[in-house]
Amino acid sequence: MSRMSGQPLETEPSDFSQHRFLTNLLEDKALGELVTLLLAKEPGQQIPSERELAETLGISRTALRDRISRLVALGILQRREREGTFLTGIQPDSISDTLILSLMSSQLTIDSLISVRFALERHAGMVACDLRDEQALEDLAKAVQRMRDSDDGRELFEADNDFHRALFRASGSEGLIFFSQMLHSVLRGTVRYIALEHDREMLRKVHGDVLEAVQNQDREAAAAAIDSHFAWLETLRASDTGGATEGWLPKAMDPRD
Numbered sequence: 001m002s003r004m005s006g007q008p009l010e011t012e013p014s015d016f017s018q019h020r021f022l023t024n025l026l027e028d029k030a031l032g033e034l035v036t037l038l039l040a041k042e043p044g045q046q047i048p049s050e051r052e053l054a055e056t057l058g059i060s061r062t063a064l065r066d067r068i069s070r071l072v073a074l075g076i077l078q079r080r081e082r083e084g085t086f087l088t089g090i091q092p093d094s095i096s097d098t099l100i101l102s103l104m105s106s107q108l109t110i111d112s113l114i115s116v117r118f119a120l121e122r123h124a125g126m127v128a129c130d131l132r133d134e135q136a137l138e139d140l141a142k143a144v145q146r147m148r149d150s151d152d153g154r155e156l157f158e159a160d161n162d163f164h165r166a167l168f169r170a171s172g173s174e175g176l177i178f179f180s181q182m183l184h185s186v187l188r189g190t191v192r193y194i195a196l197e198h199d200r201e202m203l204r205k206v207h208g209d210v211l212e213a214v215q216n217q218d219r220e221a222a223a224a225a226i227d228s229h230f231a232w233l234e235t236l237r238a239s240d241t242g243g244a245t246e247g248w249l250p251k252a253m254d255p256r257d
Contacts (some may be wrong), residue, residue, distance in 0.1 A: 002216050003084075006104075007122060011194075012110070015050065017114060021038050026053075028067070030057060030063060030067060031067045031070065031071075033057055034053065034057060034064070034067050034068075035071070035076075035124060037056065037079075038071075038076075039086055041087050042087070043087055043088055043089040044086060044087065044088070045086065045087055045088065046083070046084045046085065046086050046087075047077065047084070047087055048084050049084075050064055050065065050173075056204050066196065069096065070086065072085075074138050075088060076088060076089065078129070079168035082126075082204070083236045099164065104197060106250075109115070113183060114230075114233075115207065116179075116183065117180070117183045118226075118230045120176055120180055120183070121167065121168070121226055121230075122226045122227070123171075123227070124167055124168050124171035124173065124176045124180070124221055125210060125213070125214060125222040125226045126219040126222055126223055127171040127172070127173060127215045128167060128172075128214045128222070129214055129216075129218060129219045129222050130217070130219070131171065132172065133170045135169075135170060136166050136167075136169045136170035137170060137211075137214065137215060138213050139162070139166035139169070140166045140167060140170065140210075140214065141211060141215075142160045142162075142180060142220070143162045143163035143166060143207070144159075144163065144207050144208050145159075146159035146162075146165075146207075147159045147200070147203055147204045147207060150202055151200060156200055160203065160207070161184070161247070163210075164180070164184070165180075165181075167210070167214070168180040168181075170214065199236060200234075202232055206225065206228055206229040206232050209221075209225035209228065209229075210222060210225040210226055210229060212225075213225050239244070240252075
């Protein structure tokens with residue numbers, strides 16, 4: 001790295017190439033170089049001293065502290081009193097906090113986030129048809145069975161959440177899983193459990209249809225089932241909130257996409 005004056009920490013070649021590409025996207029080059037150094041460590045490990053990092057990066061300790069504070073705010077680093085600063089890594093929940101703050105300070109709405117979740121889940125369902133992860137399929141089936149066995153709103157709510165987590169796992173895509181977890185923390189409360197209890201038969205049907213399509217490895221049926229699921233969710237949410245949502249479903253989508 002051009003700005004480093006000290007000995008860089010060791011990084012695997014493939015990881016280094018990926019990190020270099022991503023950090024080059026950051027406008028703050030010092031921050032990017034700091035992150036690249038830190039990602040050579042495992043989560044839970046203590047990072048080097050401020051003096052060592054400042055010398056390695058070729059920046060002042062004041063500038064370094066500013067970058068470290070930003071990483072602490074994002075949950076990537078954790079300060080421990082009398083112990084030092086430790087790498088925790090990016091966690092979906094910490095990014096969710098940032099997303100919530102963005103919602104509060106911009107024109108971004110919950111409905112617009114649901115449209116993103118819809119697109120991600122639709123793609124995850126189709127990919128799951130191709131991958132056929134037996135453990136994830138078993139988890140999907142268990143969640144649907146829990147929905148069929150219970151009339152309790154809270155249990156239905158938890159089974160619904162478990163179903164969607166399993167569907168993303170079934171895709172085998174780390175990217176889809178990460179972003180679904182990030183959005184899940186924000187969108188978890190968009191429909192109250194009591195609403196699911198009042199429409200439990202439809203809850204069982206839409207999830208059962210998705211499960212059947214994935215089990216049969218039918219991409220078109222999976223896409224159609226997820227479309228129906230989110231159309232029902234849109235209606236349910238509008239009823240639960242006492243007003244119309246802004247709408248997040250496109251008029252038509254090609255299941256081959």
